[in-house]
Amino acid sequence: MANGVWHRGYNIEVNLSLPDLGHPDRPGLLDEIMTSVAERDPELLECLAHHDGNTCESEAGGKSPWMFVRRGRVGGRRPLVAAHLPVTHKPSAAETDQHKATKERVVATALRHGLEASAEQPVRGTGGRGVADALVTGPDGTRIGWEIQYYPLSPSAVHRRSVKARDNGVMPLWVTKSDRAALIDRAPWARVDDMDWQDIADGREMLIRGGFRHLQTWRCVPSSVRHCLEGSGGHCGSIHADWFLPALCEPPKPPIHIEDLIVTSATGESLAVFVPSRHNPRTGRHMWVPVKDCSTWKDMAGPTRLPKEPSHEPDDDITFSSEELDRSCRAGEEHLAYRSDPRPLRDFGQPTGGLTLPVLPMRPANAGAPVAVTDPERAAMAAALDCKPWELGPCIGCGQFIRRFGRNAPMACRACREAWAGSQAR
Structure with missing residues (x-):
C-alpha cells in the first residue's frame, strides 16, 4: 500500500514508497520523520487527506490527524508505514500492569536482600541522561539497569539505549516475555513467562527461561554423552566447551529464578558475557553466566569483548516499492501494513557453537x-x-x-x- 504524510515544517508531501521520499534535495529527511514522537513536535506529520481538506477517518473517529512513521513487516518486505497517533503498539492495560508488577518485584527483591534499589531512577553520565525501569546497586557499586520490555522495540532502539546505559556506568538487563523479541542477543537479556500481573505481584515462581546459561566442558570420546562440536559424526578426542540452559546441562542444573538473577547480577556472582559466533565474530550471543564459568571460559578462550554497535541491522531494512502516492486516509488499515508478519524466532535455546581445543x-x-x-x-x-x-x-x-x-x-x-x-x- 503506497502511503505518505504531509510535513508541516517544510510544507511538503512525503512519499514513503520512494527511496528519496520524493525529495532528493533533503538527504536527512528519512531520519527526521522517523525520530521518536517524544523527541519532536507531535504535530510535525499530518494525514494527507486532512491536509487536503478531505475526510480523515481518524479525526472523524474522535482521534488525531497527526502521524508517525515506522517500518512495517509484510510478506518478507519492510515498507515504511504512516500511522495515526497514538503509536501503533500502545501497551495494553494488561501489559502495563505486568510491567509495573515486574518492576516492583525487582526493587522489592533487591531491598529484601540488602541491596540499593529504586524504580524509574534517572541516571546521568557521559552517555547523557537516562532512566532505568529499576536500578539495582551491588555492594561494590555495580549498577544493573533493569529494562522491562514486554512490548516490541526495534533493534536500533535496543542498541542505542544499551550503549547509553553502559556509557553511564550501568549494565543493562533487558527482560522480555517473548522468544521473538528483537532485544534477544542484542544486549544482556532474560526471558520470563507471560504471567498475569497478579501472579507477578503475589510472588508466584518466575523462572528465567532464556538468557542464563552454564558452561559445560567435555572430552570428545565414545563414553561422552555430548556430541562432537566439529560435526565429525564420531569422536575427535578434543576438548569441547559450550554454553547450555540449566535443564540441558549434564547433569541438569537447578532452574534460575528472577530473584536469583536480581541478586547475583548485582553482587557479581552472575556476569554478562558475549560469546562470538564461531563463523562470524561480529555476531554472537549475550548471556548471564555464573562467575566461575565466566572465569573458566576466559582461561580457555581469552577475554571476550562486546561487538561494536552494528551500523546496519537486517531487521531495520526498508523496502521501497516506488508507487504513486495514495492521498486517501487509511486509518483503521494501518496495522495490516505495519506488522502483519510474525516476528522471527530469536530464542532457540540451542548451544552457542562453543569452543574446541586441540587433542x-x-x-x-x-x-x-x-x-x-x-x-x-x-x-x-x-x-x-x-x-x-x-x-x-x-x-x-x-x-x-x-x-x-x-x-x-x-x-x-x-x-x-x-x-x-x-x-x-x-
Whole structure:
C-alpha cells in the first residue's frame, strides 16, 4: 500500500514508497520523520487527506490527524508505514500492569536482600541522561539497569539505549516475555513467562527461561554423552566447551529464578558475557553466566569483548516499492501494513557453537620429558575432569591426562587399571 504524510515544517508531501521520499534535495529527511514522537513536535506529520481538506477517518473517529512513521513487516518486505497517533503498539492495560508488577518485584527483591534499589531512577553520565525501569546497586557499586520490555522495540532502539546505559556506568538487563523479541542477543537479556500481573505481584515462581546459561566442558570420546562440536559424526578426542540452559546441562542444573538473577547480577556472582559466533565474530550471543564459568571460559578462550554497535541491522531494512502516492486516509488499515508478519524466532535455546581445543598430547609411559600443555588446554581439561588445573597429570600407563594428584587420585586411568586387573586375573 503506497502511503505518505504531509510535513508541516517544510510544507511538503512525503512519499514513503520512494527511496528519496520524493525529495532528493533533503538527504536527512528519512531520519527526521522517523525520530521518536517524544523527541519532536507531535504535530510535525499530518494525514494527507486532512491536509487536503478531505475526510480523515481518524479525526472523524474522535482521534488525531497527526502521524508517525515506522517500518512495517509484510510478506518478507519492510515498507515504511504512516500511522495515526497514538503509536501503533500502545501497551495494553494488561501489559502495563505486568510491567509495573515486574518492576516492583525487582526493587522489592533487591531491598529484601540488602541491596540499593529504586524504580524509574534517572541516571546521568557521559552517555547523557537516562532512566532505568529499576536500578539495582551491588555492594561494590555495580549498577544493573533493569529494562522491562514486554512490548516490541526495534533493534536500533535496543542498541542505542544499551550503549547509553553502559556509557553511564550501568549494565543493562533487558527482560522480555517473548522468544521473538528483537532485544534477544542484542544486549544482556532474560526471558520470563507471560504471567498475569497478579501472579507477578503475589510472588508466584518466575523462572528465567532464556538468557542464563552454564558452561559445560567435555572430552570428545565414545563414553561422552555430548556430541562432537566439529560435526565429525564420531569422536575427535578434543576438548569441547559450550554454553547450555540449566535443564540441558549434564547433569541438569537447578532452574534460575528472577530473584536469583536480581541478586547475583548485582553482587557479581552472575556476569554478562558475549560469546562470538564461531563463523562470524561480529555476531554472537549475550548471556548471564555464573562467575566461575565466566572465569573458566576466559582461561580457555581469552577475554571476550562486546561487538561494536552494528551500523546496519537486517531487521531495520526498508523496502521501497516506488508507487504513486495514495492521498486517501487509511486509518483503521494501518496495522495490516505495519506488522502483519510474525516476528522471527530469536530464542532457540540451542548451544552457542562453543569452543574446541586441540587433542591433548599423550606422554609415552616412562618418558622423562614432560609434555608441553598450554594454559587454555590445561584449563579445558581441568574443567572436563572437574578438578583443579594443578591436579592434572599423565596416566602411568597410556600417558593421557587424568586427575593424577590430590586426595584419592589414581596413578592410572580407568582403562589401564581395568586392563591390568584383567591380565592378573588370567
